[in-house]
Amino acid sequence: MKLYRISAFIERDMRKFFRSPALMVASMIFPLVQLIVLGYAFGGKIKGVRLAVVDDDHQAYSRQVIEKLQAIAAGPRTVSLVDYDSLPRAVSDLRTGIVRGVVLIPLGYSRRVQHDDNPRLVFIEDNTDQFLSSSLLGEMQLTVQQIDTPAIQPRLAQQVNLNVVEVYPYIDYIKYLLPGSIAMAIFVVAMIGGGITFIDDKARGLHEGYLVTPIARSELVLGLNLSGAIKGLMAGMVITGIGGLIAGIPRLWDPVRLGYLALVCGAAALTMIAFMFLTMVRVDDPLVPRAIFGVLNTLLFFPSGAIYPIQGFPKWLKWIAVVDPFYYTVHALRNLLLKSVGMAGIYKDLLVLLGMSAGLLAASTLLFKRQL
Amino acid sequence: MSAIEVHELKKMFGAFTAVNGVSFTVEDGEIFGLLGPNGAGKTTLIRMLTTLTPPTAGTASVAGHDIVQDADGVRKSMGVIPQAQTSDPELTAEENMVIHAKLYGVPAPVRQELMERLLASVGLEKFRHELVRTFSGGMRRRLEIARGLMHSPKILFLDEPTTGLDPVSRTNVWEMIERLRDQQKLTILLTTHYMDEADKLCDRVAIVDHGDLKALDSPARLKQSIPGHDAVDAEFENAPSGWAEALRGLAEVADVKAHDGVFRLSSHNGPRTIAALMELARESGVVVRRMSVENTTLDDVFLYYTGRGLRDEVGGRRYDVSHLYRH
Numbered sequence A: 001m002k003l004y005r006i007s008a009f010i011e012r013d014m015r016k017f018f019r020s021p022a023l024m025v026a027s028m029i030f031p032l033v034q035l036i037v038l039g040y041a042f043g044g045k046i047k048g049v050r051l052a053v054v055d056d057d058h059q060a061y062s063r064q065v066i067e068k069l070q071a072i073a074a075g076p077r078t079v080s081l082v083d084y085d086s087l088p089r090a091v092s093d094l095r096t097g098i099v100r101g102v103v104l105i106p107l108g109y110s111r112r113v114q115h116d117d118n119p120r121l122v123f124i125e126d127n128t129d130q131f132l133s134s135s136l137l138g139e140m141q142l143t144v145q146q147i148d149t150p151a152i153q154p155r156l157a158q159q160v161n162l163n164v165v166e167v168y169p170y171i172d173y174i175k176y177l178l179p180g181s182i183a184m185a186i187f188v189v190a191m192i193g194g195g196i197t198f199i200d201d202k203a204r205g206l207h208e209g210y211l212v213t214p215i216a217r218s219e220l221v222l223g224l225n226l227s228g229a230i231k232g233l234m235a236g237m238v239i240t241g242i243g244g245l246i247a248g249i250p251r252l253w254d255p256v257r258l259g260y261l262a263l264v265c266g267a268a269a270l271t272m273i274a275f276m277f278l279t280m281v282r283v284d285d286p287l288v289p290r291a292i293f294g295v296l297n298t299l300l301f302f303p304s305g306a307i308y309p310i311q312g313f314p315k316w317l318k319w320i321a322v323v324d325p326f327y328y329t330v331h332a333l334r335n336l337l338l339k340s341v342g343m344a345g346i347y348k349d350l351l352v353l354l355g356m357s358a359g360l361l362a363a364s365t366l367l368f369k370r371q372l
Numbered sequence B: 001m002s003a004i005e006v007h008e009l010k011k012m013f014g015a016f017t018a019v020n021g022v023s024f025t026v027e028d029g030e031i032f033g034l035l036g037p038n039g040a041g042k043t044t045l046i047r048m049l050t051t052l053t054p055p056t057a058g059t060a061s062v063a064g065h066d067i068v069q070d071a072d073g074v075r076k077s078m079g080v081i082p083q084a085q086t087s088d089p090e091l092t093a094e095e096n097m098v099i100h101a102k103l104y105g106v107p108a109p110v111r112q113e114l115m116e117r118l119l120a121s122v123g124l125e126k127f128r129h130e131l132v133r134t135f136s137g138g139m140r141r142r143l144e145i146a147r148g149l150m151h152s153p154k155i156l157f158l159d160e161p162t163t164g165l166d167p168v169s170r171t172n173v174w175e176m177i178e179r180l181r182d183q184q185k186l187t188i189l190l191t192t193h194y195m196d197e198a199d200k201l202c203d204r205v206a207i208v209d210h211g212d213l214k215a216l217d218s219p220a221r222l223k224q225s226i227p228g229h230d231a232v233d234a235e236f237e238n239a240p241s242g243w244a245e246a247l248r249g250l251a252e253v254a255d256v257k258a259h260d261g262v263f264r265l266s267s268h269n270g271p272r273t274i275a276a277l278m279e280l281a282r283e284s285g286v287v288v289r290r291m292s293v294e295n296t297t298l299d300d301v302f303l304y305y306t307g308r309g310l311r312d313e314v315g316g317r318r319y320d321v322s323h324l325y326r327h
Helices: A003-019 A021-043 A060-074 A087-096 A109-114 A130-148 A173-203 A206-211 A217-247 A255-280 A287-304 A315-322 A325-337 A347-367 B042-049 B071-077 B093-103 B108-121 B137-147 B167-184 B195-201 B219-225 B243-248 B270-284 B298-306
Strands: A049-055 A079-084 A101-105 A122-125 B004-013 B016-026 B031-035 B057-062 B078-081 B155-159 B187-192 B204-209 B212-217 B230-236 B253-259 B262-267 B288-295
Touching (some): A003 A021, A003 B093, A021 A217, A049 A130, A060 A079, A060 A101, A060 A109, A079 A087, A087 A101, A087 A122, A122 A130, A173 A206, A173 A255, A217 A255, A255 A287, A287 A325, B004 B042, B016 B042, B016 B057, B016 B204, B016 B212, B031 B042, B042 B057, B042 B155, B057 B071, B093 B137, B108 B137, B108 B167, B167 B187, B167 B195, B204 B219, B204 B298, B212 B219, B212 B298, B219 B298, B243 B253, B243 B270, B262 B270, B270 B288
Parallel strands (some): B031 B204, B078 B155, B155 B187
Antiparallel strands (some): A101 A122, B204 B212
16 A cells, blocks of 8 residues: 555545535534534523413412412523413413413312312423423422421421432533534544545546556555545534534633544544444445435434433434434534543543454445456 | 467457457558448557457556556556546646646656657647637647656557548547657557558558458558459440450459449559550450549458458447537
């Protein structure tokens, strides 16, 4: 294997890359738009959900419940309250979406509180929307808990208290999403550089010009993949910078962490480009990479844990995550960006990514056709 | 040892025979042409010789290297200008040349000097810093020929070097090929379906059709090899019956065909046949309305050896994405 041939290929691709700003911009815009839109769409706290209150009791303790709910409406503003006279009307409005939950204070509630006779409140939820209903349920449970807490604490606490310690400052969803967007930027470069332009160059006949030179299969495969990896690394680091600023990652320019980030982006880029190259190694039709872009994007991005934890996946989807380079990339980037852990938090991901890329490159070299 | 030696070389694609066991040799310093219509097997033949396609049977060597056993040896000693335009449109002329030279490990000082000389010899020195995507088809072809010489090969393969070029660019490319052969003592094997190109450029021409080698000689000798190598066309005011038979008896006439009142005489010597024809017409009181003489061309030779003219190409899977890269 001759290094000068590999470096000639890298030189060629770098010159082409910097000469086509369209490719660079395209590879960055998609992940950034995704980061901003998804980050703000999913990340916001839920506010102003219309909650129906049906008070059939109209006594002292029912007023206490309503005051607690009004406090939520005035404070965190998760809900806005709507009074209803009758339960059937409230439920009918719940079904048509005018209100998103109904709180019923049944007749005799205050009497039961006074007599310690299992007082009950009823919460009717619209469970077609998991996000809304779980957020309302959370508020309702908090309200009930506050009502249960005696005003004067007993001297000997008998209840078990759970003390929650948050290791990191509050993480917005947009910060949580950033590692996925960086991985996506690398993937787009791999897709365009490793998939689309590779097949187009083949179709345009440019490859024929290289096949008649003494270049070896392994040199061609390595040259194309390494140049792709450098492009992916650059895209990843640019999105780390821009996305980090947008998401508000603290101490973004810490040089040591930037070094680790570059390591992860480089390994991820090599793996993704090698994956794409292997997928395309025997393809001639320029439509194929364009056609499967959406499929690969969905298949690699969503199971990676970038937008939802993989612990919630069914088994088959977890298996996709295990072989998905996105998964290791997102995991390592999250450790670096959100938790500021160093090599200890990324070395396993790095090893997996490098192992994967070695395997993919070996397979590509075997399958690459040195002749037409 | 000849520059190129081909022995019983054969290529099958499934049941289809693209090249049917051809043999020939190309001597050092020769411009050798493979002439045939599209689909005759020329490109397949050149692809086998340039190690782009493995042969089904037979052997061949280029500069003494076997095309199968020592493919790398072949690649190092030849320059190839494939039919497809293989220069990179997103690079400048100079970058295309330099990167190509780097693939051959040409040392930097040699590279620079050679590049300047070659760009000058193809008339592109003024455009060395221009992106290739701004070049015309002819400029691109010339650049590719120069690029193919960046590692100083002794043998050059050109697959249809002027296909798709306008007449001026074609002439430029022809002049360049002749100049390169003379200055650099190159052996050149080219394929073409243009008879005039083969006639003008080649020392020897092999006529290829349906994967077979039908004839092989210099253009002049090929023309002499077919019966009646000049064609005299004549029309008469009052040709009597039996006139064709009378014409057949004229000096040097090999054959006479009459069609729509036009008599076509195949002649071994056009001028002598014309003189005899005028004499006969005057004696017989026949008025000549029109007369013309055509020298035998390679078209006639081709027609004679293959029994037909050009036909369309089938097969050849190439996707056209050029529209995506037009600027």
